[in-house]
Amino acid sequence: MPGDFLPPLLLLALFGLTRACLQDPASAYRFTGTVCRLTYPAAVVLNEKTTKVIEAAFQHAKYPSMQGEKSLLFVGKVSYGLDNLEIHNLSIGRSQFELFPGKGIGLEISNVSAIFKGTLQYGYGSWLVNVAQTLDFEIDSQIDLGINPKLYCGKGKVAADTSDCYLTFHKLRLHLQGDKQPNWLKKLFTDFITFTVKLVIKGQICKEINKLADILADFIQDTAAHFLTDGDISVDIGVTAAPVITANYIESYHKGLTNYKNTTSVIDNSAFHPSQLTEDRMLYLWFSDELFNPLIAAAHQDGRFQLNISSNELTELFKMSLSSATPEYIEQCLAETATPELRVWSSSVPFVNTSTMGTAVWGQASGELFCGGQSTPTLSFITDVYVDVKASYADKKLLLHSKVNEISVINAELPSQNKQVYDESEIEFIREAVEKIGIPKVLSVLEVEITRLMDKQGANLFDIINPEVLPRDGFVLTQMDFGFPHHLLVDFLKRTLQ
Template identity: 25%
Template sequence: MSLRWWVALVALIPLALSTNPGVKVKLTEKGLEYGRQLGMASIQQRLKSIKIPDMSGKERVSPIGKVRYSLSNLQVVNVGLPQSAVGLVPGTGVRLSIGNAFISLRGNWRVKYLRVIKDSGSFDLNVNGLTVATSIAIKNDETGHPEVSIAKCDAAVGSVNVKFHGGASWLYNLFRKSIGRALRNSMQKQICPLVVEAISDLNPKLKTLNVVAQVDQYAEIEYSMVSSPTVSDSYIDFGLKGEFYNIGKHQESPFSPTAFSLPPQNNNMLYMGLSAFTTNSAAFVYHKAGALSLYVTDDMIPQGSPIRLNTRTFGAFIPQIAKRFPGLMMKLMVKTAKTPVISFEPNNVTIQATGTVTAYAIQPNTTLTPLFVLNLETSVSARVFVSEVRVAGAVSLNKMSLTLGTSYVGEFQVRSLDSILQVVLKLVVIPTLNVQLAKGYPLPALGKTKLVNTQLQVLKDYILIGTDVEFTN
């Protein structure tokens, strides 16, 4: 684990031009606290890598004169960070403080005096009262990836205690203080650079985040930041573009996101608001790609259904079909005529879709003969849920209406086909659509994460997801 949690959610990717975000993410104090717990492990590992070079010097000790000493093979034995806190600096970034920390080291000592007398042994160095105070800035790099850096770092070592082992104690006690000072200064100079390295280690990881997340063969979603993060005294807000695009072709949707605000909740680590703009941009992409179309054949109708896709069934309602094309199977092409419109109201997601149904007779040589084209207006309700780190859904039919577009078999009463089209929509089209919707599309995420204690609410113009996060190996 690393310090990545409380900056992780800046991994929400490249810069965009839109004023209002399609997706909002709020990182709460609870999320910051979880990040503090993970972050201490990273800093602790870094502090264990402190390297104090071999040291040598001389001291004048009465009455024996100059004493030359050297310290070598200094190794960190233990690092303790019993007190730490993380907080927010409004308008700036993240504040991390460490207090009452300690570091224990062990090494070897050697002295020479009166030119020929030598002595040696080992020593333990205990550093106590170590404090670190840092300010961490969050921004985007030139590629639009998130980037973190230390804006300020102050470190201080409270006390240093050196305990020598072996040799003549009366001798090394005479210059214990000067050695302690030298070791203290050497160590204090390294603390902030090591903390800076621990924070900088996040940036390569942040560059691997799903800047553009592929959904399927048709679409990808971009979570680009539309503005710098907003830091208050209790949360960080991130505004993300949250727009779907066709794979490899970033054509902007013909509509823009409207402003919305997340409610002041803090029971979870993280809150995400997915606006109707995001889902409508998905509808635009899939419609434009021709993915919202389906050929329906008789083998897709359940065997127990009395409705069959053949000229005999349709001939019962449109006699001229049975007369002109007796004993033939049929095929229906159901597709959207324009981009569906998705709306969010409290506890309700509704999709209005305009489409066409084209009926064909399948000739013995497999060629298709068009019979008629119906205009189809439908309203469906959607149930939205979170599956792993994806948001998914399922729809059910509310109502539908049919009008005649074109007939190649003469006039007929369109209403007589309502029951057949109801069966086709409920038993084939909607289940097929639900299979795709169940796969979901990726939420803003970092590395190997798992969402827990997740709750979802449908509010006016957006969906609110509240969740805690666990990092997995």
Template identity: 20%
Template sequence: MSLHCQLILVLFIAVASATNPGVKVKLTEKGLEYGRQLGMASIQQKLKTIKVPDISGKERVPPIGKVEYSLSHMQIVKLGLPKSAVDLVPGTGIKLSISNAYISLHGNWRVKYLRIIKDSGSFDLNVNGLTITSSLAIKSDETGRPTVSSVSCVATVGSVSIKFHGGASWLYNLFKNFIDKALRNALQKQICPLVADAVNELNPHLKTLNVLAKVDQYAEIEYSMVSSPTVSKSSIDLNLKGEFYNIGKHQEAPFSPTAFSLPPQNDDMLYMGMSAYSVNSAAFVYNKAGALSLYITDDMIPQSSPIRLNTRTFGTFIPEISKRFPGLMMKLLVQTVKTPVITFQPNNATTQASCTVTAYAIQPNSTLSPLFILNLETSVSAQVFISGMRVAGAVSLNKMDLTLRTSYVGEFKVRSLDNILQMVLKVVVIPKLNVQLAKGYPLPAIGKMKLVKTQLKVLKDYMLIGTDVQFTG
């Protein structure tokens, strides 16, 4: 990561929505402090590129008269930023403060006086008490990604001391006040532009924000920045869109996000609230794409199971099946009839799904003969967890309810099929669903971002992720 990682953290959360967001993020003072530690090394490297121009002039020095002098080849040999701070300015942005900084330079001097006498040597320049104060503004670009700029900067040099070595260095000591002033001005003019350059160099990294993150062949999730962040005394809070879409076709979900607020916690660097709206928009997308359907055949049932998908097994409960379709294998189609609904309550994530189960007999020529259609109402509980930079999960069956929708084989007791359908859900449907859920969906991220010591809690209407952050590379 190149410079100002604290700003990357800040700008990572600089996303808000004019309506209620699907995702909220909060950067705490602990996160800012981590960023400050990373960022100061980068700022220090930038300031080491200061180029002090050669200085030359003429001064009248009694009793010698006019003296021509030059200072050249000045190079920084040491630079330190022992004290720095990043402060939040409520309603405005960020203030970067550096104090008690110092710079040591080495260079050459040359002098000519009495028209014919020339001499030269070296000198050491020490700048102490250097202070830099810069105000930073955070905005959104046309792609919904954050940008940062330095809107004001003040650099002040506390003191400058010069020590000349060799030759007629005593001459410089006679008019070093003039030289002090020239060097002070030269340094002060360069510091703020370098700070501004350092801030601007952050923007290419910010463009790595995954404002549109692909999930799989069906869906992508949008994390675009739609307004400026809210800056308080203790945190920067933002709202992200956090909505799933079909790939290449952004149709808004037919429901709106409800308002929620992050708790006043500050122990971790970063908090993310992922609302039920976000995952419900995912359910809308997958249902619309036809991805929430599954054909089930006998080879998907464990060999050890006495229950088989054939007309003999089902004929035990529905005699008309074995009478009209003897000795045939069967196929089940399970599919949703409307978008599943996910709800978040404290320590509990639940999904309600309305499905149909269509049973077919497979004829010798592979054509399908419909047998019956059942209404299937299911409730599943979800365990949600963080895997790398993705939110993942797994579900287990709470309950199911079967009713008859259509029968092509006469009347029968639907309850007699409860055990069969429950087995099918537990050993086929849910395991296949969990394979997909384990892949998860990506969280918003910038660059090579890693979550550390991450915890996830399910609260009312949203999941709360508390985490520390590391940047690598």
């Protein structure tokens, strides 16, 4: 199958860190908060960037100085040293890769052409002649590169064993001082040194590939961890088992544990099963309700669910036509007060439960209406809210769609008058205002704020194509195609060049 060197390294990085990996993926499912499946079509896109990574491997390999000696017929003992080996005129042909189910990945990068330049010091002697010289040299090369990495759990993360690395040299010729037609003695000498150079180049290139795999893994893990971190809230993306490789995709299983200050959530009853994902799209991200609920709880505890609406914006909102009559004290507040203000917040930890109907959200919302800069609210209320919410993503913006199931006012009072609100018409007004004004406003603010947070973490730099957010029983499945995030490659190569 056509493919490249980059997908397994990207996946290796995305799999993240973990304290322990279960040997059997099936036994790890119930501890898994999120799953990533990258299918073969995604590898086709990633393949476009392969040459940049291979170039980095060749160009940043440190080729050591080489010294040795050899006895040659008619010449005697020859000593040599090669120094300042550098690579020039590098070009990459094409790459292929194949997924071997349950085993690993086969990678082939063909027609790597380069010129190595450096300095040769040599000396040889006998009873007839004694010579010592220093010459510049060039090595023309044409190489095929093969790697068969194995992915496994090691040292607290999914690691890649790239020890099965080989180079096939179709051409490797050493020329002294640009001499393309060396005499028999130089040819005998250069043929001998060329064999040594082959071993050094192979060792250094394979070593650099292993190094790049580690750097890329750390880079993508850092990027993913940063994306899932804001303030005191973060998500542990460590894996619960080694990735599963089939002929059509690579799948990884992540903890998805919320960290907030000194607490960490627990997942031990996840609903995941591989049959819940298909192979039609390039990328699948599976999220358990057991991931969302601790994350929402942390946001609630961190005071994220608060909203203040004031002045003209508040007045405009209440111009919406409602079937319930507006209480006189609210009309007076909005009409006669220059700076009315409504403060709303979540007064209990929201809870979500996802089904094919959407994500059902239960929560308690409180609100206070202030008029004319007063320190005591004119109206104070608490409502229980039960809403189905569906999400979509288009034009690099999050969109939230709601269907109200139930809203009940469990308390309402007029603190400035020191009395409870018992009038049924006023209670109905508050309930209707929460349904038709409050919930749409809160969702519109959440759309903007979550989009802003995603953009802050770099989501808008990805070319996400036709994303779908599908609610299912106990989980949300996001599936999409994508264009390679070029900025990630640029950032990675910048780090590599440092």
